Amino acid sequence: MTSRLASMTGYARSEAAFGSTRLRVELKSVNGRGLDIRSRLAPGLDAFDIPLRQLLSQSLSRGSVNLAISFDRQGTSGAVSVNQAALETVLAAIDSLAHRVDAQRPTLDGILSLPGVLAVEESRGLDEEGLEPVLMAAVREAIAGLIKSRLDEGARIAQILVAQVDAIAALVDQADAHPARSRDVIAARLSQQVQSLRQEADISPERLAQEALVLATKADIQEEIDRLRAHIAGARALLATAGAVGRRLDFLAQEFNREANTLCSKSNAVELTAIGLDLKAAIDQLREQVQNIE
Structure with a gap:
């Protein structure tokens, strides 16, 4: 069986050059009930936040996704100069205080560290119009890597899920073929229970017939067997389907569990109950893996 299931867990990164700036795009995703996108963009890229979210939502349907974009600028650091006016003001204040306060004069590094004394020339802002196609191409490359x-990861999980569904099918076959389900065994048990009811005082034939019908219904697990096999067929069909099927697989796992619970409650033999419990354990393992599927 060829499966194109996608996990919600993945990682990818890409890089691109824009003049003297080097862009780095990083994408991480983990399990999530829906699509939750969180972005951490480098300064100056805020205008791209909404277009980037739209781009991600077009490619992914579920998962908690973290987008991080950073860039390194080479040779564009701002020039440093001394604010002469601020420096003269600070020096005048030092001279004025020197006659009034007996203290050591401040050092040069102390003076230069005062706010406003050193001025840093702001580097030229990013050319957003020119940056956009480069940035979007880098993000698309990262998205393609994340999808892959x-x-x-989805292919590896699919192999596990197929094996788990096969294990569930084998347990259902065991339950169906168990000797406790034979007509003779059920009839003998029903006869014993009916005899127990007859020993009660003042029980009417109508009441006896009703109780016998209830006991017979409780002993019959054919309906649960049939439903479990229908769910097995449905699960196998979904596992062979491309696309986001995680929610439907999770729903099927819940239906599996419901039928297994009913089977255990109807069981008329310890061995059959044990099969039902093994079935519940296998279903729990299935559902745990299904939580990873998109």
Whole structure:
């Protein structure tokens, strides 16, 4: 069986050059009930936040996704100069205080560290119009890498899910073929219970017939067997389907569990109950893996 299931867990990164700036894009995703996008953008990129979210939402349907974009600027650091006016003001204040306060004069590094004495020339802002196609291409490359990462992980999970569904099917076959389900065994048990009811005082034939019908219904697990096999067929069909099927698989896992609970409650033999409990354990393992599927 070829599966194109995607996990919600993945990682990818890409880089691109824009003049003297080097862009770095990083994408991480983990399990999530829906699509939750969180972005951490470098200064100056805030205008791209909404377009980037739209781009991600077009490619992914579920998962908690973290987008981080950073850049390094080479040779564009701002020039440092002395604010002469501020420096003269500070020196005049030092001279004025020197005659009034007996203290050591401040050092040069202390003076230069005062706010406003050193001025840093702001580097030229980013050319957003020219940056946009470069940035978007880098993000698309990272998204493609993330999708591949999620598909690779999904293929590994699909193998596990197929094995788990096969294990569930084998347990259902065991329950169906168990001797406790034979007509003779059920009839003998029903006869014993009916005899127990007959020993009660003042029980009417109508009441006896009703109780016998209830006991017979409780002993029959054919409906649960049939439903479990229908769910198995549905799960196998979904596992062979491309696209986001995680929610439907999770719903099927819940239905599996419901039928297994009913089977255990109807069981008329310890061995059959044990099979039901093994079935519940296998279903829990299935559902745990399904939580990873997109």
